Amino acid sequence: AHLERIAVVDAAVHSFLHVDAEGALAAAEESDARRARGEAASRLDGVPIAVKDVLTTKGMPTTCGSKILEGWVPPYDATVVQRLRAAGLPMLGKTNMDEFAMGSSTEHSAYGPTRNPWDLDRIPGGSGGGSAAAVSAFEAPLALGTDTGGSIRQPAAVTGSVGVKPTYGGVSRYGLVAMANSLDQVGPVTRTVLDAALLHELIGGHDPLDSTSIDQPMGDLVAAAQQGAAGDVRGLRVGVVKELTGEGYQAGVQERFDEAVAVLVEAGAEVVEVSCPNFVHALAAYYLIMPSEASSNLARFDAMRYGIRVLPDGVDAPSAEEVMRATRDAGFGDEVKRRIILGTYALSSGYYDAYYGRAQQIRTLISQDFAAAFTQADVLVSPTAPTTAFKLGEKLDDPVAMYLNDLATIPANLAGVPGISVPSGLADGLPAGFQVLAPALADDRVYRVGAAVE
Numbered sequence: 001a002h003l004e005r006i007a008v009v010d011a012a013v014h015s016f017l018h019v020d021a022e023g024a025l026a027a028a029e030e031s032d033a034r035r036a037r038g039e040a041a042s043r044l045d046g047v048p049i050a051v052k053d054v055l056t057t058k059g060m061p062t063t064c065g066s067k068i069l070e071g072w073v074p075p076y077d078a079t080v081v082q083r084l085r086a087a088g089l090p091m092l093g094k095t096n097m098d099e100f101a102m103g104s105s106t107e108h109s110a111y112g113p114t115r116n117p118w119d120l121d122r123i124p125g126g127s128g129g130g131s132a133a134a135v136s137a138f139e140a141p142l143a144l145g146t147d148t149g150g151s152i153r154q155p156a157a158v159t160g161s162v163g164v165k166p167t168y169g170g171v172s173r174y175g176l177v178a179m180a181n182s183l184d185q186v187g188p189v190t191r192t193v194l195d196a197a198l199l200h201e202l203i204g205g206h207d208p209l210d211s212t213s214i215d216q217p218m219g220d221l222v223a224a225a226q227q228g229a230a231g232d233v234r235g236l237r238v239g240v241v242k243e244l245t246g247e248g249y250q251a252g253v254q255e256r257f258d259e260a261v262a263v264l265v266e267a268g269a270e271v272v273e274v275s276c277p278n279f280v281h282a283l284a285a286y287y288l289i290m291p292s293e294a295s296s297n298l299a300r301f302d303a304m305r306y307g308i309r310v311l312p313d314g315v316d317a318p319s320a321e322e323v324m325r326a327t328r329d330a331g332f333g334d335e336v337k338r339r340i341i342l343g344t345y346a347l348s349s350g351y352y353d354a355y356y357g358r359a360q361q362i363r364t365l366i367s368q369d370f371a372a373a374f375t376q377a378d379v380l381v382s383p384t385a386p387t388t389a390f391k392l393g394e395k396l397d398d399p400v401a402m403y404l405n406d407l408a409t410i411p412a413n414l415a416g417v418p419g420i421s422v423p424s425g426l427a428d429g430l431p432a433g434f435q436v437l438a439p440a441l442a443d444d445r446v447y448r449v450g451a452a453v454e
């Protein structure tokens with residue numbers, strides 16, 4: 001049914017970069033056989049899933065939305081992909097994304113934008129717009145995304161979906177093509193909070209192949225989602241982050257947020273206002289740390305090891321450096337080049353302390369803001385994104401306007417704490433998102449509160 005749906009709508013929505021109909025059907029048949037024997041491999045055995053094209057899939061193309069990886073077929077599966085296969089989830093294919101996960105609209109994909117199923121003239125968010133659009137357009141019931149500064153939560157918000165960024169280290173990054181290692185996390189994109197909890201439990205847990213993987217339980221996520229869905233948030237202290245509401249937020253988005261908070265109060269939660277004064281610097285710190293790490297990570301695309309190789313024009317026996325230059329020039333898009341330049345600049349000798357060093361200090365202050373806020377509240381809440389989906393092309397020529405979308409999502413990545421975005425209703429006819437953040441390792445809380453608001 002999902003393959004048929006893809007065949008009908010994906011020409012318009014463009015959620016997918018690659019569809020593996022044959023592989024998905026074969027996996028579905030194996031799943032049917034297992035279920036018939038009463039041997040389901042997991043609770044999600046047989047439920048199809050779409051995977052963001054930044055996760056390696058053995059035998060299936062992986063482009064990261066970039067021309068530079070066109071035609072590359074990885075020889076191995078990411079740990080999360082391997083866990084999906086072991087649990088019996090048929091993989092429908094790979095979803096579109098901003099090139100190397102850099103963006104908030106999926107317009108930076110080298111393969112053309114994805115469109116928002118709610119309004120095809122609007123963006124589906126980014127960088128994981130393909131995963132969110134696939135779920136929202138009923139092309140897939142489940143998807144995987146990755147969130148470095150909001151790329152799961154913001155697309156979920158603007159497409160009326162549920163998106164979760166787990167605690168940093170809670171889900172393996174092995175086989176996730178790194179943008180910024182210290183910020184990247186894999187997580188679920190779904191239509192309900194309970195679906196997200198089921199998927200999170202399946203992909204999460206310790207992985208010796210990822211040196212930052214945490215070997216500790218994150219709570220019973222499914223039970224927490226069920227508890228929240230039953231309206232049980234009694235006694236929870238919910239902190240409204242002063243710096244992440246009000247000015248700069250679309251009126252309708254703010255109204256849906258206030259209503260969601262009222263739902264929690266009605267259900268017996270206690271609401272307090274908290275202040276995180278350093279959050280105003282989060283965007284500036286992120287846009288130094290992220291490009292710095294990315295500029296280093298993307299050095300591996302050197303025309304020798306992966307993807308395309310472009311020979312420079314009119315050079316007889318080009319040197320390795322000339323081939324690298326021609327390949328990177330042709331293979332990377334403008335946003336990727338912009339960030340490589342920013343990152344190498346911030347890390348260069350003489351500027352390192354002034355930019356990268358300062359940004360790391362701000363990162364520490366933001367973690368301290370969270371720590372202080374979590375003494376006053378069990379969870380923190382805000383709108384997920386300041387506005388609903390904007391029009392395609394609207395912010396493409398203004399990188400800073402594009403970056404401002406991440407205002408409310410970035411602090412969680414800088415501090416490594418978990419976050420969820422759940423639909424809070426429509427604002428001016430388009431979906432808005434409600435964000436819940438919890439302390440590291442307390443992922444169960446975002447499910448409990450998210451399910452109560454859903």
Ligand code: GLN
Pocket residue numbers: 101102103104126127146147148149150151152179290406
């Ligand atoms: N929109 C943010 C950026 O452009 C976040 C991206 C992400 O989370 N991958 O960096």
